[in-house]
Amino acid sequence: xxxxxxxxxxxxxxxxxxxxxxxxxxxxxxxxxxxxxxxxxxxxxxxxxxxxxxxxxxxxxxxxxxxxxxxxxxxxxxxxxxxxxxxxxxxxxxxxxxxxxxxxxxxxxxxxxxxxxxxxxxxxxxxxxxxxxxxxxxxxxxxxxxxxxxxxxxxxxxxxxxxxxxxxxxxxxxxxxxxxxxxxxxxxxxxxxxxxxxxxxxxxxxxxxxxxxxxxxxxxxxxxxx
Numbered sequence: 001x002x003x004x005x006x007x008x009x010x011x012x013x014x015x016x017x018x019x020x021x022x023x024x025x026x027x028x029x030x031x032x033x034x035x036x037x038x039x040x041x042x043x044x045x046x047x048x049x050x051x052x053x054x055x056x057x058x059x060x061x062x063x064x065x066x067x068x069x070x071x072x073x074x075x076x077x078x079x080x081x082x083x084x085x086x087x088x089x090x091x092x093x094x095x096x097x098x099x100x101x102x103x104x105x106x107x108x109x110x111x112x113x114x115x116x117x118x119x120x121x122x123x124x125x126x127x128x129x130x131x132x133x134x135x136x137x138x139x140x141x142x143x144x145x146x147x148x149x150x151x152x153x154x155x156x157x158x159x160x161x162x163x164x165x166x167x168x169x170x171x172x173x174x175x176x177x178x179x180x181x182x183x184x185x186x187x188x189x190x191x192x193x194x195x196x197x198x199x200x201x202x203x204x205x206x207x208x209x210x211x212x213x214x215x216x217x218x219x220x221x222x223x224x225x226x
Contacts, residue, residue, distance in 0.1 A: 035148065035172070036139070036148060036150075036170075039147065039148070039170055039171070039172050039173075039174070039175035040170075040175045041175065042173075042174050042175040043174065043175030043176055044175075046074075046174070046175075046176065046199055046200060047075070047076065047200055048073075048074060048075040048076075048199075048200050048201055048202075048203050049072075049073070049074040049075075049176070049197065049198065049199055049200070049201070050071065050072070050073050050074075050196075050197070050198040050201050050203065051071070051072050051194040051195065051196055051197040051198070052069070052070070052071055052072075052194070052195050052196045053069065053070060053071065053072050053081075053192055053193065053194050053195075054067065054068075054069050054192070054193045054195075055067065055068045055069070055190065055191070055192045056190070056191045056192075057188065057189075057190050058188070058189045058190075058191070059186075059187065059188040059189070060187050060188075065191075067086075068083050068085065068086060068087075069083070069084055069085050070082045070083040070084045070085070071084070072194070073203055073207055073208075075203050075205070075207070075208060077094065077095050078092070078093060078094050078095075078208040079092075079093045080092050080093075080207055080208055087102075087104060088102075088103050088104065089101060089102050089103070090103075090210060092208065092209075092210045094208065096112075097110050097111060097112050098110070098111040098112075099111075099210045101210055101212070101216075105217075106213075106215055106216050106217060107216065107217045107218075107219070108210075108212045108216050108217070108218045108219070109219055109220070109221055110218065110219070110220050111220070111221070111222055112220075112222070131152065134154065134155060134156065134159065135152040135153060135154055135155060135166070136152070136153040136155060137150060137151070137152060138150070138151045138153070139151070140167060146169075146171050146172065146173070146178065147169060147170050147171040147172040147173070147178070148169075148170055148172065149167055149168065149169045149170070150167070150168045150170060151165060151166070151167050152165065152166040152167070152168070153165055160185075161185065162184055162185070163182060163183075163184055163185075164182075164183045164184060164185055165182065165183055166180070166181070166182040167180070167181045167182070168180050168181075174199060176194075176197060176199070177194065178193065178194055178195075178197075179191070179192065179193045179194070180192045
């Protein structure tokens, strides 16, 4: 699994992305900044979160979207994505690393985030200042009845090689994303929709530890030996 793609996946799940036309967007600083900041301030009060998710991957080579469903849990700096169908897997993000466990294959992949993307991987609710470091932020002109949509365009060439744009639909009521969409330069698009959101539930810390069961093959695909 590509580390950059994985980090982008995590970023999208946590907060802000369909591409909007240039004339349909307005710079964030000049369009409803008070509304945006008020909603995101509410999100800062979120210390834990649970929700169901549906992810659809749309690509030119796929006859129909590839759908997966599961549950996401957030607590502090940690986030856990548990995919239940069509094939089970667990993606766990902490400050230390990113772990992906495939029980059917008895395989665990461990990634060590670094650089600018490490901040996204370790923060379920990225701050606006951090997003501005890596993206041009705009309000998407396409109406969304329950809040507003942010469009993120990557600034760095290294990021643009893997990501064309991100769109996030954010609720006015709590500042939490309900739908995230992003696309890559190859024409693949990923759409994630959250439902059944519970804010500040009591989640055990054990949910955010992922030790490989005995017999599991553990690999570090991006590790560089000295």
